[in-house]
Amino acid sequence: MPLQPGLNLSEGALGPQVYKHMRDRIISGQITPGTRISETEIARHYEVSRQPVREAFFRLADAGLVQVLPQRGTLVRRISIRGVTDARFVREAIEADIARLVAEDPAPGTTERLADLIEQQAGVDGDAAAFIRLDEAFHHTLAQAADKTFAWRIVEEVKGQMDRVRFLSTRYLPTERLVDQHRAVLAAIEARDPDAASSAMRQHLRGVLSDLPEIARQVPEFFEPEG
Amino acid sequence: MPLQPGLNLSEGALGPQVYKHMRDRIISGQITPGTRISETEIARHYEVSRQPVREAFFRLADAGLVQVLPQRGTLVRRISIRGVTDARFVREAIEADIARLVAEDPAPGTTERLADLIEQQAGVDGDAAAFIRLDEAFHHTLAQAADKTFAWRIVEEVKGQMDRVRFLSTRYLPTERLVDQHRAVLAAIEARDPDAASSAMRQHLRGVLSDLPEIARQVPEFFEPEG
DNA sequence: TCAGGGCTACTAGTATTCAAGTTTGCGGGT
DNA sequence: ACCCGCAAACTTGAATACTAGTAGCCCTGA
Numbered sequence: 001m002p003l004q005p006g007l008n009l010s011e012g013a014l015g016p017q018v019y020k021h022m023r024d025r026i027i028s029g030q031i032t033p034g035t036r037i038s039e040t041e042i043a044r045h046y047e048v049s050r051q052p053v054r055e056a057f058f059r060l061a062d063a064g065l066v067q068v069l070p071q072r073g074t075l076v077r078r079i080s081i082r083g084v085t086d087a088r089f090v091r092e093a094i095e096a097d098i099a100r101l102v103a104e105d106p107a108p109g110t111t112e113r114l115a116d117l118i119e120q121q122a123g124v125d126g127d128a129a130a131f132i133r134l135d136e137a138f139h140h141t142l143a144q145a146a147d148k149t150f151a152w153r154i155v156e157e158v159k160g161q162m163d164r165v166r167f168l169s170t171r172y173l174p175t176e177r178l179v180d181q182h183r184a185v186l187a188a189i190e191a192r193d194p195d196a197a198s199s200a201m202r203q204h205l206r207g208v209l210s211d212l213p214e215i216a217r218q219v220p221e222f223f224e225p226e227g
Numbered sequence: 228m229p230l231q232p233g234l235n236l237s238e239g240a241l242g243p244q245v246y247k248h249m250r251d252r253i254i255s256g257q258i259t260p261g262t263r264i265s266e267t268e269i270a271r272h273y274e275v276s277r278q279p280v281r282e283a284f285f286r287l288a289d290a291g292l293v294q295v296l297p298q299r300g301t302l303v304r305r306i307s308i309r310g311v312t313d314a315r316f317v318r319e320a321i322e323a324d325i326a327r328l329v330a331e332d333p334a335p336g337t338t339e340r341l342a343d344l345i346e347q348q349a350g351v352d353g354d355a356a357a358f359i360r361l362d363e364a365f366h367h368t369l370a371q372a373a374d375k376t377f378a379w380r381i382v383e384e385v386k387g388q389m390d391r392v393r394f395l396s397t398r399y400l401p402t403e404r405l406v407d408q409h410r411a412v413l414a415a416i417e418a419r420d421p422d423a424a425s426s427a428m429r430q431h432l433r434g435v436l437s438d439l440p441e442i443a444r445q446v447p448e449f450f451e452p453e454g
Numbered sequence: 455t456c457a458g459g460g461c462t463a464c465t466a467g468t469a470t471t472c473a474a475g476t477t478t479g480c481g482g483g484t
Numbered sequence: 485a486c487c488c489g490c491a492a493a494c495t496t497g498a499a500t501a502c503t504a505g506t507a508g509c510c511c512t513g514a
Contacts, residue, residue, distance in 0.1 A: 013297070013496095013497065013498095014497080014498075015497085015498095038464080038465065038466085039465085039466070040464090040465085040466095048498080048499085049498055049499040049500070050466090050498095050499085050500090051497080051498050051499065051500095052497085052498070052499095054282075054466085054467095055282075055285060057466095058282060058285060058286075059285075059289075062286075062289075068466075069465085069466085069506095070240070070465085070466055070467070070505085070506095071464095071465055071466055071467080071504070071505045071506055071507095072464095072465060072466080072505090072506060072507080073464085073465055073466080073506095074465090074466080083377065086375065086376075086377035086378060087377070089324070089375060089377075089378055090321055090377070090378050090381055092324070093320040093321045093323070093324040093378075094317055094320045094321070096320070097316070097319070097320040148313065148316060149313075150310065150313035150314070150316075150317070151313060151316055151317050151320075154317055154381060154385070158381070240466095240467065240468095241467080241468075242467085242468095265494085265495065265496085266495085266496070267494095267495085267496095275468080275469090276468060276469045276470075277469085277470090277496090278467080278468055278469065278470090279467085279468070281496085281497090284496095295496075296476095296495085296496085297475080297476095297495085297496055297497070298474070298475040298476055298477095298494095298495055298496055298497080299475085299476060299477080299495060299496080300476090300477095300494090300495055300496080301495090301496080
């Protein structure tokens with residue numbers, strides 16, 4: 001008899017479950033930025049005690065998704081343009097090097113798997129969540145091919161900030177262009193051209209946020225007031 | 228009437244204080260890797276309740292410094308060669324790009340500050356902790372000059388694994404060579420040569436761990452058995 | 455009407471208690 | 485002497501109780 005909203009039961013610790021759930025809700029925009037949430041409120045919602053919720057909040061705060069104000073409350077951070085571009089910087093640095101490594105020596109089966117993912121992406125139409133999932137799979141596959149699972153953890157940690165923006169641009173996601181960019185990365189890898197792979201990845205990750213200013217203009221209430 | 232070992236009082240939350248303290252103790256090798264520690268034990272030691280200690284343990288686990296085994300105990304992770312090189316990979320990717328940015332457009336006063344730090348480093352003799360502190364200041368200054376404080380947070384998170392090794396090589400720290408590498412980075416920046424700055428940084432960060440295998444051979448009990 | 459002060463309701467931080475699972479060691483039986 | 489099994493003493497996970505501090509509201513007084 002767990003709970004009504006998501007689902008928690010005796011399969012694994014509660015803290016991480018709450019974290020994942022809250023993280024998804026924030027990144028996907030189900031919780032409006034600026035909303036004030038409280039530990040007790042969330043605890044009631046999931047029908048657990050404050051303890052696991054606190055753990056989740058810590059990690060969310062580390063990820064920059066919420067802001068804890070002692071004795072005052074916790075609120076969902078608005079998207080900071082600065083924060084998003086900073087996240088992109090880190091991600092670009094890491095993934096450019098990963099692409100380089102893969103191009104130098106691709107693990108067997110890598111190119112096939114990447115090509116398959118790209119095809120699936122080309123077939124997606126309109127479903128932003130599905131596309132983002134496939135996009136994540138593409139990048140994750142590259143990281144695995146380079147045998148850099150730890151680096152991928154860092155990327156994941158940072159990626160959330162970028163995905164928040166991408167969920168906002170649901171209808172405007174230029175999937176065509178993104179798929180082409182993935183193709184460019186794959187082509188460079190197949191050509192065993194590390195420099196090309198690296199720069200294709202950089203171009204891709206910069207392009208992902210090309211419409212950031214436009215989105216910030218359209219939904220200003222989701223964004224931190226400019227500094 | 229706080230406590231005997233470190234010091235905690237009514238200035239800030241206890242959790243972060245415990246985290247910092249434990250982190251330092253682990254990174255500097257004061258707690259032997261493989262040691263089993265328990266929340267209650269540490270709580271008694273700091274004369275606080277288990278709650279803040281738990282928070283600290285979470286973050287230490289995230290940083291890969293401890294391993295929490297439910298219902299069994301928590302133990303200080305041994306140094307994993309794989310983990311250290313993975314950390315270096317991430318750090319190299321980020322800091323190479325930072326060095327590139329700084330070389331493209333150094334903030335005013337940057338080169339002077341870097342030169343000053345290098346001089347201080349050259350003067351250090353034998354004191355590993357002091358040298359590591361100055362080394363950190365050098366890299367931190369670069370990050371600030373590139374206006375990448377967020378990226379620096381990631382670097383810090385990852386740096387711990389590398390510093391553990393460096394603390395072990397107290398006497399063998401080739402400070403001369405490291406200072407020279409810093410000079411190379413600075414020279415590239417002063418020459419406004421982004422490519423040179425980037426590759427000098429990469430070379431530096433790879434060199435830092437050149438004696439890693441040797442150290443692992445000398446103090447095998449600090450290291451994870453090879454996979 | 456407006457300004458000031460105190461009270462109340464709510465927040466997160468901390469401490470304490472309870473629960474569930476694992477390890478360890480002792481003791482009896484073979 | 486050895487092995488099996490049970491029980492007690494740990495461990496962390498979760499829930500509850502308590503503390504301290506903030507903010508906002510209402511009431512009072514001018």
